[in-house]
Amino acid sequence: MSDDSAAPTVGDVSDWWSTGISRVEPDLIELRGRPIQDLIGSVSFVGVIWLLLRGQLPTPGQERLLEAALVSSVDHGPHAPSIAVARIAATCGIGLNNAIATGVNTLGDVHGGAGEQCLHMLGEVASRAEAGEPIEKAASSVVEQWRTHSRYLPGYGHRFHTVDPRREPLLGRVQEAVGDGVVAGVYLRAAKAVEEMLANGRTRPIPINVDGCTAVVYGELGFAPPLARGLFVLSRSVGILAHAWEETGQGRRNKGPMPPSIQPTYLADT
Incomplete structure (x- = not known):
């Protein structure tokens, strides 16, 4: 069989892996055009995350907000599936x-995806408000739309916390x-409009949770919704590492989800 196409060149291979993120050559490492030796000791880990994702260093205010969001999501105890299975x-x-x-x-759509989903939702509220629709009406319409395909509203309510203890420091x-x-505050206003709308007519409100709060942060900082999940993964990895390391020091082998003395319920009729 004849092949009239030209043989690939070294340039073709180089272009196949083209990237603007890093440049690594003998005796040279650059991240977004900045020598690694200039970053070490002068830029924080959070600053480097911003640099790699956004192409430039954050302002001090942007860095503080991103760091607050990352700290807030590091861990939520061994009852969180991501922590439990790691242990x-x-x-x-x-x-x-x-x-x-x-x-x-x-960390999928159900466990770990609420921040991304909430950012999509708040973005819809914010877009309608910026187009001139009263934000209360925009919040009501968008929530009604979301509830047509899910009984859960991402970023609001919590199975443990009446008020998520991370709400005030993050939104503050x-x-x-x-x-x-x-930041402009449009995502913050959207989030509060949804929260107020959910509280109408209820004796027990449904406050925004950490997923909603971090969605506000990431939206205000200009991150795309999929990156809300990616950043959550980076954050939660810290807790996963800590729990996995602790578990290795406790001497258990083949740890199951329950102590051996407790047996799962057997469903005889299934």
């Missing part, structure tokens, strides 16, 4: 890297950033 995996002899991967791989920092001119 189980850590007792199976697979190593920390695999235990962390096991935990991270549970966003409000400060609005006052300082760091």
Whole structure:
């Protein structure tokens, strides 16, 4: 069989892996055009996350907001599926890297995806408000739309917390950033409009939770919704690592989801 196409060149291979994120050559490492030796010791880890994702260093105000959001999501105890399965995996002899991967791989639409979903929702409210629709009406219309395909509203309510203890410090920092001119505040206004709408006629309100609060932060900082989940994964990986490491020191082998003395209910009729 004849092939009239030209043989690939070295340039073709180089272009196949073209990237604007990093440049690595003998004796040279650059991240977004900045030598790594200039970043080490002068730029924080959060600043480097921003640099790699956005192409430039954040302002101090942007960095503080991003750091607050990342800190808020690091851990939520071993009842969180991502933490629980990482601890189980850590007792199976697979190593920390695999235990962390096991935990991270549970972060899907249901566990770990609410921030991304909430950012989509708040973005719809914000867009309608910026187009001139009263924000209360925009919030009501968007929530009604979301509820046609899900009984859960992403970013609101919590199965443990009446008021999520991370709400005030996160939204408070966003409000400060609005006052300082760091962010515009449109996502904050959208989130509060949804929260107020949900509270109407209820004796027990449905406050915004950490997923909603971080969605506000990421939206105000200009991150695309899929990155809300990606940033949550980075944050939660810290807690997953800590729990997996702790579990390796407790001496258990093949840890199951329940102590051996407790047996699961057997459903004889199924």
